[in-house]
Amino acid sequence: MLATYEQLYSHYGRQHWWPAETAFEIMVGAILTQNTAWTNVEQAIVNLKQHGMLDAQRLLRAPDVRLGDWLRPSGYFNLKARRLKNFCRWYTENGGYEALNRLETNELRHELFSVNGVGPETADDILLYAFNRPVFVIDAYTRRIFTRLGIVDNGLSYEALRSLFEQSLYRSLSQRNKSGRIHQARLVRIFNEYHALIVMHGKDICRPRPLCQNCCLTQRCKRYKISI
DNA sequence: ACCCAGGGTCATA
DNA sequence: TATGACCATGGG
Numbered sequence: 001m002l003a004t005y006e007q008l009y010s011h012y013g014r015q016h017w018w019p020a021e022t023a024f025e026i027m028v029g030a031i032l033t034q035n036t037a038w039t040n041v042e043q044a045i046v047n048l049k050q051h052g053m054l055d056a057q058r059l060l061r062a063p064d065v066r067l068g069d070w071l072r073p074s075g076y077f078n079l080k081a082r083r084l085k086n087f088c089r090w091y092t093e094n095g096g097y098e099a100l101n102r103l104e105t106n107e108l109r110h111e112l113f114s115v116n117g118v119g120p121e122t123a124d125d126i127l128l129y130a131f132n133r134p135v136f137v138i139d140a141y142t143r144r145i146f147t148r149l150g151i152v153d154n155g156l157s158y159e160a161l162r163s164l165f166e167q168s169l170y171r172s173l174s175q176r177n178k179s180g181r182i183h184q185a186r187l188v189r190i191f192n193e194y195h196a197l198i199v200m201h202g203k204d205i206c207r208p209r210p211l212c213q214n215c216c217l218t219q220r221c222k223r224y225k226i227s228i
Numbered sequence: 229a230c231c232c233a234g235g236g237t238c239a240t241a
Numbered sequence: 242t243a244t245g246a247c248c249a250t251g252g253g
Binding site for chain 1: 231232233234235236237
């Protein structure tokens with residue numbers, strides 16, 4: 001795991017994720033980017049910004065039709081308008097960032113799941129990138145890339161994969177330290193960068209079809225020199 | 229024209 | 242519990 005991270009990093013460099021100015025913008029982006037290209041999400045966020053709508057209370061006040069109109073470029077706009085409001089309702093009712101940030105990671109994760117429209121990946125995006133919690137985000141690219149590399153089995157559950165990455169990276173990193181321990185902030189930085197690199201690599205070359213007869217990954221990535 | 233994207237929910241078997 | 246339908250825009 002760690003070796004793959006280092007190869008990706010040396011090839012693509014730092015990714016500077018999550019691209020946003022505030023924690024709330026990250027959370028909004030996490031919902032809007034569900035099964036959607038980020039370039040589409042950007043325009044929707046610009047729309048929200050232009051109307052001063054990067055704010056939970058104002059979003060809740062906005063008429064559904066207006067909100068849908070701003071979200072249109074990000075696709076599934078009716079659905080996402082509803083999900084965004086569900087999230088904002090939860091966010092305000094639970095006292096906003098400061099209050100939520102006092103919760104333990106697992107508690108906060110459980111709370112996030114109570115929002116209709118927030119599933120495991122969206123919750124983990126929010127935990128990692130908005131709340132700086134050491135949670136590894138699993139997405140379609142992660143599955144595809146590491147399955148093709150032969151590192152993980154097909155059909156593992158989201159939680160199984162997440163645990164695998166978290167445990168494996170934790171062990172490798174703490175072994176590398178003399179003290180045998182590792183600061184949470186360092187774990188967060190690695191998880192942050194790693195997920196971003198996986199997405200970058202996935203967008204770059206790891207498509208679903210054609211099944212990469214010549215896929216850089218199954219070939220141990222001659223092109224990008226990525227191996228296990 | 230076709231494929232794909234930084235998923236999640238719900239109804240059905 | 243495991244599939245399938247559905248959500249929708251925009252870029253390659």
